[in-house]
Amino acid sequence: MKRIWLLLTLILLLSFSLAACASGGSQAPPATENTPSAQTSSAETKEEPSPTKVHDIVTWYQYDQNNTDPASDERVGNEYLRKTIPEFNKAFEGKWKWVNQPKAFDKMTTELVAAVQAGGDVPDIFEMSNTQDLVDFYRHGVAQDMREWAQTQSWWDDLDPAGVTACTGPDGGLYCIPMAERPQIVYVWKDRFPDGFPKTPEEFMKKAEDLKSQDLYAITFFGSTDKGGEGLTRAIWTTIASFGGKLDDSKGNMLLNTPENVAAIKFIREIVAKEYVPEIAFAGGFREEDAFKDASAGSFPTGLFGYRYLNPLTAPSGKKYDKGNAEDMLDAIAAGDIYVSSYFGADGHKPGCGIDIAGFVIPVGAQNIDGVHDYINWMMETEQNAQWVQAAGGGFPVLKSTRSHELFQVPLYKEAGDALEVSECRPWYGSLQRPNEAQEQIMDAIYKLIKEDPTADIEKVLTKTQEEYNANN
Amino acid sequence: MSRIALIQPKKRRFRNALPFWLILPTIIVLLIVQVYPALYTMWLSFHEREPKGWEYVGLRNFQRLFHQSLFHESIGHTIVFLVGYASLTMIAGFFIALLLNRKLRLSGLYITLLFIPWILADIIAGMVFRLLVIPDYGLLAGFLQNPTIFPPKGLSVLTAVPPHPWFGSFPFPPAPAMILLILASSWRALPFITLLLLAAMQTVPTEVIESSRIDGANGWQIVRFIMTPLMLPTMVVALFSLILTGVNSVGMIFSLTGGGPGTSTEVLSYLLYTIGWSQLRFGRAASLALIMAIVNWLLISGTLRLTRVEERSR
Structure with missing residues (x-):
């Protein structure tokens, strides 16, 4: 009798194991070996959802509608989702959820890349906050080409062509729907730079020396190699671009050793050596913000959307903006304690800045393509578009008709708009096809030159870095 | 032929096959969770993702890795970290175990307190240590950045430039951030190692220690010639654990230094993480994972050979 039980148990265990393997196999979509364009057509031929049943539209956002913490860094986006999800569900009641x-x-x-590669569960819509990701999405066959559908929509002609270009892959496919342009700007404490942010590096050095004599720093920025070299995409690139530099040769090769880049790195090296930059700028973990928050540093080049993370604030006068949320910066700007500026321009160049596009990516394997179409069209309605761009996107609308919306007539956006008009903004990676790898290598090299070994030969280090990258092209 | 004669071979076959059937579920689970990922990693290491799909690249992933300057730097950092972490934890663990073995008053309380770092996740422990030393705002910043204590400008652990290397480009002496990383990792690993060693110490027969004392051995000689050899198998197990966590763990580095300042705490495990999960070069990450598996195996077999534990246990 015992043996029979043992045998039965064994059979049961075996069948469990086999069932687990079998169900895993049947659920997983086939491996994605096609080109992205080919994948689109297969995804679009999926069975249409039945009209009588409510179907889910699954999104991946960096925001959490269930996080009600008023001091959360992502409060603006969290609140946006909390408010908008029920509105959307009401608008599409009985159809989509x-x-x-x-x-x-x-x-x-x-x-997302891992999920698509493994044939796992993917969302219907992915909130993309960085155009750089598209390069990886294209290489890994992650995103669907939306061009054919997008071109037939009423909002297509209203899109800023720069946004469309940023979403276009090497094969001409449209791999994201652009929603917001996110430029890099400079936040400035008025008391530290009462006559406006300097227009040239020379003016900057003079003012920085002045501030140093008062035990203050002229500037703080993301100077560490943390987060995969993220610092490159912010103040470092802004500085390089302001000196007229670039990081590629427009043919996919890295090109660092140019007179403009060398001049920019010499400038950064000098402001670090002369201690115009606080030490915390190199500590990583976004701690560089602390020096701006307490006004010990007079300026902070970062993304436009960065305002929501800079709180609480203490003005040079001692006045506190301490709601502990995104309103602190808006209040400080409204009170005239902080203003938004463009960077300076060197040797006759326009002030440089980086720019990103935030928008929607439809992953390969998305289940509800009809729902996605309705979702995007709904988001392109002026009111919804403005809300998304201001709250979730944190930038300027790509949809030209939305730019006149009242949400973008506040001082922050007006000043940022003025700053952009005099700047020349472009994505830092140009034609580089492995931006994440390049970002880390370049930031490591620049960090070595400005912090670790300020006597190292700049040209030699830059040449070595570009050769190492280009050897893998 | 009788019925009994027919049944007997069947029974025998069943009895012979029973162990196989019993371990089959385990084998299946192992095949799924260990063998398949290992084989897939090998396959990945010879491929790289291109827009057209997975492309066979032969040994190119390994070549690219070997040509990457950060890979060479990471090997040096890993050696420094591993030696510092394993030796500090073993030595400190041994001495704490010796103290606890003396049956002090409140030794139960000490053991409970000792457990605190062990129940914390790597990431949390890293964040706590980071909060201690953040420049200007850290709990210890006032002390560390005091120029009279650390001349000429004070010490900013997370941003301090590594000292000039003594041996070519080998990263020794380590950067202050690396020393902090070693301290934090040892603090985290200490409870487990101490308890392991304490348990081994308590198995050493008191008669042996008493008789060696009668023979005139002093405290050091008892530890060196009596206790250490008897505890060696356990010490080797402790060392294995330290080597494996030292080479493979990434959580502490992630939250404490992020591989910085610059690249001065970028060890192989962190490099693997960045190649795989930041740069999304899965093929190259797989080739590094294979190399690390071989390094782990070499370190463990080397330790076994050096300590000759296998021969002793025969």
Whole structure:
């Protein structure tokens, strides 16, 4: 009798194991070996959802509608989702239900690539906050080409061509729907730079020396190699671009050793050596913000959307903006304690700045393509578009007709708009096809030159870095 | 032929096959969770993702890795970290175990307190240590950045430039951030190692220690010639654990230094993480994972050979 039980148990265990393997196999979509364009057509031929049943539209946002913490860094986006999800569900009652799965901002790209590669569960819509991700999405066959559908929509002609270009892959496919342009600007404490932010490097050095004599720093920026060299995409690139530099040769090769780049690095090296930059700028973990928050540093070049993370604030006068949320910066700008500026321009060049596009990516394997179409069209309605761009996107609308919306007539956006008009903004990676790899290598090299070994030969280090990258092209 | 004669071979076959059937579920699970990922990693290491799909690249991933300057730097950092972490934890663990073995008053309380770092996740421990030393705002910043204590400008652990290397480009002496990383990692690993060693110490027969004392051995000689040889198998197990966590763990580095300042705490495990999860070069990350598996195996077999534990246990 015992043996029979033993045998039965064994059979049961075996069948469990086999069932687990079999169900895993049947659920997983086939491996994605096609080109992205080919994948689109297969995804679009999926069975249409039945009209009588409510279907989910699954999104991945870096925001969490269930996080009600008023001091959360992502409060603006969290609140936006909390307000908008019910509105969307009401508008499409009986048809679609928006289900958001919150993701960590610095992991969601990797998670999506891994999910598509492994044939796992992918969202219908992915909130993309960095155009750089598109290069990886294209290489890994992650995103669907939306051009054919997008071109037939009423809002297509209203899109800023720069946004469309940023979403276009090497094969001409449209791999994201652009929603917001996110430029890099400079936040400035008025008391530290009462006559406006300097227009040239020479003016900057003079003012920085002045501030140093008062035990203050002229500037703080993301100077560490943390977060995969993210610092490159911010103040470092802004400085390089302001000196007229670039990081590629327009043919996919890295080109660092140019007179403009060398001049820019010499400038950064000098402001670090002369201690115009606080030490915390190199500590990583976004701690460089602390020096701006307490006004010990007079200026902070970062993304336009960065305002929501800079709180609480203490003005040079001692006045506190301590709601502990995104309103602190808006209040400080409204009170005239902080203003937004362009960077300076060197040797006759326009002030440089980096720019990103935030928008929607439709991953390969998305289940509800009809729902996605309705979702995007709904988001392109002026009111919804403005709300998304201001809250989730944190930038300027790509849809030209939305730019006149009242949300963008506040001092922050007006000053940022003025700053952009005099700047020349472009993505830092140009034609580089492995931006994440390049970002880390370049930032490591620049960090060595400005901090670790300020006597090292700049040209030699830059040449070595570009050769190492180009050897893998 | 009788019925019994027919049944007997069947029974024998069943009895012989029973062990196989019993371990089959385990084998299946192992095949799924260990063998398949290992084989897939090998396959990946010879491929790289291109827009057209997975492309066979032969040994190119390994070549690219070997030509990457950060890979060479990471090997040096890994050696420094591993030696510092393993030796500090073993030595500190051994001495704490010796103290606890003396049956002090409140030794139960000490053991409970000792457990605190062990129940914390790597990431949390890293964040706590980071909060201690953040420049200007850290709990210890006032002390560390005091120029009279650390002349000429004070010490900013997370941003301090590594000292000039003594041996070519080998990263020794380590950067202050690397020393902090070693301290934090040892602090985290200490409870487990101490308890392991304490348990081994308590198995050493008191008669042996008493008789050696009668023979005139002093405290040091008892530890060196009596306790250490008897505890060696456990010490080797402790060392294995330290080597494996030292080479493979990434959480502490992630939250404490992020591989910085610059690249001065970029060890192989962190490099693997960045190649795989930041740069999304899965093929190259797989080739590094294979190399690290071989390094792990070499370190463990080397330790076994050096300590000759296998021969002793025969």
